[in-house]
Amino acid sequence: MEKVYYGRVSTKKDEQDSSIVNQKEYFKEKGIKKGYIDRSSGTTIDKRIEFQQLLKDCGLDVRKVKSGTKYKSVVVDGNRKSKIDYIYTKSISRFARNVSECLEIARMLRNKGVYVVFEDINKSTEDESFFLTMGIMATMAESESREKSRSIKMGASMSAKAGVVRSWSAYGYSYNKEENILTAIPEEAEIIKKIFELKLEGFGGRKIANELNSLGYKTRNDKDWLPNVVNRIVKNPIYTGVTTRNRYDTNKLFGNNNHKLKPEDEWILLDNSKVEPIISKEVFDKCQEIRKKATHESSKAGVWKGRGEFAGKIVCGKCNQYYTRNKDTKIRDYGKYERIFFNCSTKKRLGKTTCDGRNISIEEIENLLNIYIGKDKYKRVCGKFLDAMIGTSDKAIKELKDSINKDNKIDIEINENKIKELKEQLGKLLDLYLADKISTDILDSRKIPLEKEIENLEKINNKLSESESEILSKIKNIESLKQQTIDFVKKIPSYIYREDFIENYLMYIVVKENGKLMPITRGDLLIIVLNKMIRGISDESMRYLEEDRFIPLEIKLKI
Incomplete structure (x- = not known):
């Protein structure tokens, strides 16, 4: 029976050395000599080389899988027998970055016959409880x-x-703690104005940064300007003299402690006399229009998805990756036989152990398209759902209006x-x-x-607990999206041809976990997002409609 221990120590060298010695002695007294110790404060698998080796010795592998435009590390079965029976560790926080990841990896290890013993809670994964x-x-x-x-x-x-100012470190401002006010710093304010002037001329973040650097301008820390810094300034409404709340979100339980920028429709903006305006609201609003239009256009360019008509449209409901087109040519007595089918790109690259989403034949897709192609078919489908959603949205708006100024x-x-x-x-x-x-x-x-x-x-x-501004923002979003949906359905032509439907109306065909195909068209998505918004689940809704490229994960996988 092979027993090992795993530990992770801080990045300070003196603390590392002391902690490593203590852990080795502690487990040695328990009769466990072999161990894996990472010298890293980071909790992600990427930074923990020893942890990766431990998983490898247990018959598991860590692989990179593309998620959107980035890659993430996933743990998969390596189809090898484990060399280890028990892993001892001081705590869950040492073993994984959160409870969710801990449970996921612990279950995979248990399936390989490897059990993890957590010393701090005196529990082992050998016990199903x-x-x-x-x-x-x-x-x-x-x-x-x-x-x-x-x-x-x-x-x-x-x-x-109450007018409490929190953005005391914003570039362009000096914070007076006693009076709780933000006063513009003339030199920095001129640079802020320059940034917005260049944005009005249609410059992107990189081009603006290059222009500032060529003029000899430096940041507050005497460094060159970077595109991401410029873009943050362009998006920050504080420069119009408003206080912004609810911009960031943090999830410490099921993620790391990093702050994530929320969708702009969830921000709470309040005029604040204690913040000196540097630019006008008209200039700021115009820059946002330019920025969003540029984002919309760039999202369509420069990303190669293949030449097929269904490229980037068929999505795996198990791993959230695109399907790719394939062709088999087989020789039969009657001649050559060609079979066109689509399979999950993750499954194609990494095998069934990583994703076992089923293959889809071209015949299945054609049968699905026939539901929408032809005279008045698509218009009837959308209209049926729209009628129900109009009544629901009107009721939701009335309830929201009734809740304003109510003491709860x-x-x-x-x-x-x-x-x-x-x-x-x-x-x-x-x-x-x-x-x-x-x-x-x-x-x-x-x-x-x-x-x-x-x-x-x-x-x-x-x-x-919602404030008046949040409620009014919700009402505005619901009314706006309802009108968009009505206008969309009205503009659907009476007769839709196959190519027109695929290019202009079909957004995704989701291969659900049970293997069934779920088509999502532009009309479906508008109605789905409107329904989600009414129910108060609109985290990605308006951002999706602005970017017009990725369907929200919750819609893709949970409908």
């Missing part, structure tokens, strides 16, 4: 994280209304107390399960309704 326990803990932690996020959001909204503090408090009670029930269930007083089936049957009720109450509280 580990996964149930961690699943419940993750649910409760995620709930607390959302509640904390909601409270912070409410506080940010209130501070914004009492309702929020009642819901928070209910959530607290439900979490306590979850905790008691977990205690009963760990004490072997209830079975796994009973645990599942009781915890799932509790988790759903917690999630529902949190969604209700999030809606009750």
Whole structure:
């Protein structure tokens, strides 16, 4: 029976050396001599060479898979027998970057007959209850994280209304802490004006940066200007004298701690007399129009997707990658036989162990297209769904308008107390399960309704906590998208030919996990996004409509 240990230490050398010695001695006393230790503060698999070697010795491989325009590391079965039986580690945080990744890798190791022992919680993946326990803990932690996020959001909204300035480090401004005001720095303000002037002339971020550098301008840190720095300035509305909230999001439980820029329609903009304007709102708005138009055009150019009419349109519902066209030529008694089919690009490159999405024949696709091609077929399909969505959207708008200026503090408090009670029930269930007083089936049957009720109450509280500006923004987005959808359906021609439908209306054919084909047309997507927006799930909705290139992952995989 082969036992090993895994550790990860900080990047400070003195701390590293001390920690490595301590870990080696600790596990040596337990009779475990072989170990894998990474000297890195980073938690991603890419930076952990020893962890990759550990997985390799366990019969797993780390491979690079293309996700959109970038590559990400995924753990796959290497079809080898493991050399290791048990892995000992101090904690989950040392082993993986979050609970989600930990559970995923631990399950793959368990399938190879390798069990992970976590010293801090005295649990082993050899016991199936580990996964149930961690699943419940993750649910409760995620709930607390959302509640904390909601409270912070409410506080940010209130501070914004009170005129509290937070963007004290913004380039172009000097922050006066005593008076809580941002005053323009003349020299830097001139550069800000220059950036927006160049943007109005149609310059891109790289060209603006080059122009500033050629004129001898430097950043606050005396460095050359970079395109990404310029682009951030062009997108920042603070230079018009407004306070911006809700620009960034962070997920510490199921991701890293990096701040992610939210879609612009989710930003909260409030006029603030404590921020000195450097440019006019008219100039800023014009620059945004130019920027979005440039983004829209560039998204269509320079990306080669192949020559086929379905290139970039058939998507794998398992790995979220495109399908590619293939042709088999076979010799039969009656002559040559050509078979055209499409298969997942991940499956083609890395094999079935990475993705086993099924192959699709050209005949299947043609049968699917026949539903839409011809006289009034596509128009009827879209119109049927549109009629239902108009009534739903009008009802949603009325409810949103009724909620403006309504004091929801009492309702929020009642819901928070209910959530607290439900979490306590979850905790008691977990205690009963760990004490072997209830079975796994009973645990599942009781915890799932509790988790759903917690999630529902949190969604209700999030809606009750929305500020007036957020509600008005939602109403504006729903009305705008509803009108776009109505206009789109009106413009659909009575008769649609095959080539016209593929080029102008068919966006994606999703090969779902169960193997069924799900076509998504422009009309479908408008109606789907409108429905999602009404239900308050609009994270990617408006960004998608602006960029007009990638369908939101939740729509692609979960419909």
